[in-house]
Amino acid sequence: MHLKNDLLLRAAKGEITERTPVWLMRQAGRILPEYRKVRESVSGFIELAQTPELAAEVTIQPVDLLGVDAAIIFSDILVIPEAMGLPYEMVEKRGPLFPTTVRSEADLKKLHISDGSELRYVTDAIQITRKALNGRVPLIGFAGAPWTIFSYMVEGHGSKTFSEARKMLYTQPAFSHKLLQMITDSTINYLHAQIEAGAQLVQLFDSWAGILGPKQYAEFSMPYIAQICDAITSVPKTVFAKGAFFAREEMGKLNCETIGLDWNMGIAESRNLIGSEKTLQGNLDPAALYGNEEQVREATKAMMEQFRGTRHIANLGHGVYPDINPELVKVFIQTVKDFK
Numbered sequence: 001m002h003l004k005n006d007l008l009l010r011a012a013k014g015e016i017t018e019r020t021p022v023w024l025m026r027q028a029g030r031i032l033p034e035y036r037k038v039r040e041s042v043s044g045f046i047e048l049a050q051t052p053e054l055a056a057e058v059t060i061q062p063v064d065l066l067g068v069d070a071a072i073i074f075s076d077i078l079v080i081p082e083a084m085g086l087p088y089e090m091v092e093k094r095g096p097l098f099p100t101t102v103r104s105e106a107d108l109k110k111l112h113i114s115d116g117s118e119l120r121y122v123t124d125a126i127q128i129t130r131k132a133l134n135g136r137v138p139l140i141g142f143a144g145a146p147w148t149i150f151s152y153m154v155e156g157h158g159s160k161t162f163s164e165a166r167k168m169l170y171t172q173p174a175f176s177h178k179l180l181q182m183i184t185d186s187t188i189n190y191l192h193a194q195i196e197a198g199a200q201l202v203q204l205f206d207s208w209a210g211i212l213g214p215k216q217y218a219e220f221s222m223p224y225i226a227q228i229c230d231a232i233t234s235v236p237k238t239v240f241a242k243g244a245f246f247a248r249e250e251m252g253k254l255n256c257e258t259i260g261l262d263w264n265m266g267i268a269e270s271r272n273l274i275g276s277e278k279t280l281q282g283n284l285d286p287a288a289l290y291g292n293e294e295q296v297r298e299a300t301k302a303m304m305e306q307f308r309g310t311r312h313i314a315n316l317g318h319g320v321y322p323d324i325n326p327e328l329v330k331v332f333i334q335t336v337k338d339f340k
Contacts, residue, residue, distance in 0.1 A: 003200075005137045008070045012201060012236035012257045012279050014311050020304065021069040022336040023140075024329065025240075026319030027062040028074040031326050034061050045090045049075050052124035059129045063137055066326065067333055070138050070201070073129060073194070075122050077144030077205055080186055081153050083114035094157075101156040102179060103168070111179075114186040116193035123197035130198035141199025143191055145206035145241065146183040146228075147221035153179070162211055169212075169220050176220060184224045188231045195235050203238040203260070204228060210243015217247055229255040238281060242318060248273040263317025267306040279311035284332065286316045289324045293331050300335040 003009070007021035029035040035058050042048050049055055055074040062068050078088050078096050089097045102108060116123070130139055151165040152158075159165075168176050191202050204225060212221060221241075229237055239251060240260030251259050252274035261270050261282035270280060288299040304314065314336040320329060 003135050003138060005069055008138050008140075008313060009200060009236060011311065011313050012238070014257070014277075014279060020307070020312050020314050020336055020339065022314040022333050023068040023070040023072065024062070024066075024316055024320050024333075025072075027066065027068055027329075028059050028072060030322040031320055031324050031329060032061055032065060033326075034065065044092070045076070049079070050121045052121050052128055055121070055125035056128040056132060059125070059139075060132055063133070066330055067337075068137070070140050071129060071133060072140040072142060072203075073122065073126055073199065075125070075142070077142070077149065077207070078152060079119055079122060080114065080144060080149050080183060080190060083116075083118035083190070084182065084186055085111045086153055088152075096152060096158060098152065098156045101164075102153045103164075105175065108175070108179060108182075111182060113182050114189060116186075116189040119190055119193065122190075123193050126194055126197035126199055138200040139198060140201050140203055141191065141194035142203045142205060143187045143194075143228075145204045145209070145221065145239075146180045146187065146224040147212065147217075148206050148208045149183045149187075150176070150180055150220075151208050151211075153183075162208060166211065166216070169216055180220060180224050184227050188228055191228070191232055195232070199235065201236045201238065202232060203240060206239070206241035206244065208243075209241035209247070210245075212244075214246040217244060218250070222247060222250055226254055238313075240281070252278060258313060260315070261317060265317070267303070271310060276310070279313055280307065281313040281315050283315070283317035286318050286321050286324070289316075289320070289328045289332060291328070293328065296328050296331045297335050300332050301339065304336065304339045 007017050011017050011021050038058055039048050059071050059074045063071050091097050151162045154165040154168050155162050237256035238258035239256050242262045245265055258279040258281050259274055263283050263285035284303045
């Protein structure tokens, strides 16, 4: 199917584009009343994500309502542990909760490497979305990076420190590597299934990269991200590792096209460390969208000026916050589109 708007894919590959493409992490949902209406029609987040027709509907909403240059499939990074045999719940106002955790060899024996078939509802949603988009914009698939998935499987819930997960790296390094490899193999299978279903670019989210020190990150995260990047060869890949400012030089060596920057990462410094052969994605502070229209415009232009003349995909430095006014998100998007 011919893509009417292929800006994202061309920018990821480093090709010349008429303007900078723009999309937002967490654009599918949260800020949109239309999303909340769909979510209220089901029992909650998990049922919505597991109902392909509804997941496709909320995936497409930001394309229709905000005018972004890409759709990203509505799903969750924690579908991988579930596919491996570790189910989770989504607790309102608290986030994900795993009733059981993985902390011993006995726990590990209860898990399996997913071949991706357990996540048919995601691939079905991708197929439905691709058909409904009809080539308007590309569709992004995604997964959580192995360290981030490991941290939830060991900790059992969200945490400011993930001290149980980090403790495991020191006290049971061999066990940690074994679990990380199982997650990595499952993630590669899952991303291949997403691409086969129609995802045209994939992004890895290492949401908890920044709670590791440089040594632990180099041993327990980066090699597994590299394995995934090496295994996926048919579509462009983006790696977004929040807080991993210390690993930017190593990220420049990954077999991927795009590196996502969070809002704490200086743009010029990041370009210098990562090099000119990668597209950079980001990195406006999401809180800048709490400003008035003029403030949002000025903040966006200031960011765009710093990326001027380099390979760039415009985005926020993290997911859009749920209480941000969609009209101000539109100002951000339009300012990027108008930037010359």
